[in-house]
Amino acid sequence: MxxxxxxxxxxxxxxSARFHLGAWNDLAKELGINLTPDQLDSLRGISRMDSLNLILKYGNQEDKYSEEQKEEFAAKKNEKFVEQVGKMxxxxxxxxxxxxxxxxxxxxxxxxxxxxxxxxxxxxxxxxxxxxxxxxxxxxxxxxxxxxxxxxxxxxxxxxxxxxxxxxxxxxxxxxxxxxxxxxxxxxxxxxxxxxxxxxxxxxxxxxxxxxxxxxxxxxxxxxxx
Structure with missing residues (x-):
């Protein structure tokens, strides 16, 4: 029942998914990573750090940054997202x-x-x-x-x-x-x-x-x- x-x-x-994907796409470009539409779509529904790690994997940059740097990237992305949420x-x-x-x-x-x-x-x-x-x-x-x-x-x-x-x-x-x-x-x-x-x-x-x-x-x- x-x-x-x-x-x-x-x-x-x-x-709000469009705000997430837009913010991730912007961050990826800043890191020199150009995501395909399918790669961007694969970020739907997964956590913040998992999304970031996947982007770095797509750009062959998995081992390029420290955990501290990754946290900074994720926080930067979230700031952009929260800015958009405030307008909802x-x-x-x-x-x-x-x-x-x-x-x-x-x-x-x-x-x-x-x-x-x-x-x-x-x-x-x-x-x-x-x-x-x-x-x-x-x-x-x-x-x-x-x-x-x-x-x-x-x-x-x-x-x-x-x-x-x-x-x-x-x-x-x-x-x-x-x-x-x-x-x-x-x-x-x-x-x-x-x-x-x-x-x-x-x-x-x-x-x-x-x-x-x-x-x-x-x-x-x-x-x-x-």
Missing amino acids: LKGLIFDLDGVLTN TPDDILPGITKLLADAKSQNLKMAIASASKNAPKILTRLNIMDEFDGIVDPATLHRGKPDPEIYEKAQELLGLESNEVISFEDAQAGVEAIKAAGQFAVGIGSKQLLAQADYIVPDTSKLNLKEIETAFNKYEESRES
Whole structure:
């Protein structure tokens, strides 16, 4: 029986992913690294330091900088991102999300955030939806980033639920892999090809319909039990 929903943040509830990717792209250029669109896209859903290390790997600069220098780079990127977040308003909530959250509330479903972003509380406050959620996983408590299931397992624990009682939403391949590794039902938002592991896929958030997702979830759980 469905009792809770778990959401990634960037690219799922709001379009702040574009601020992240833009800030990373700017930093990469400063380091003399020209990222391809696919390389830039691969940074979706993963933690700050994992993103930086991946950029350095793409530029064959993995061993060029000390950990202290890497921390400085990550902080510089975050400053640019936070500057953009300060301009966000409820208008930046993605299409279909306001209705989805309202439908979930009307069913008394618990809701949590499973985002690698340390700025999640700030963003949710700017969007005026902070009070909709029962819990937010603190990325500082994590030992491993997506695609490891830890963040989705922690979100589930925050809600006091089992893996067969939640539906989780992601727009990144690493995030969908994390959801499935946690044994949860995955809703993918985006490319069918990239998010092939998801149990239910929509091209964008405007196509999210809680009733239809629940029907797919119930069929999925019935098939698992039989």
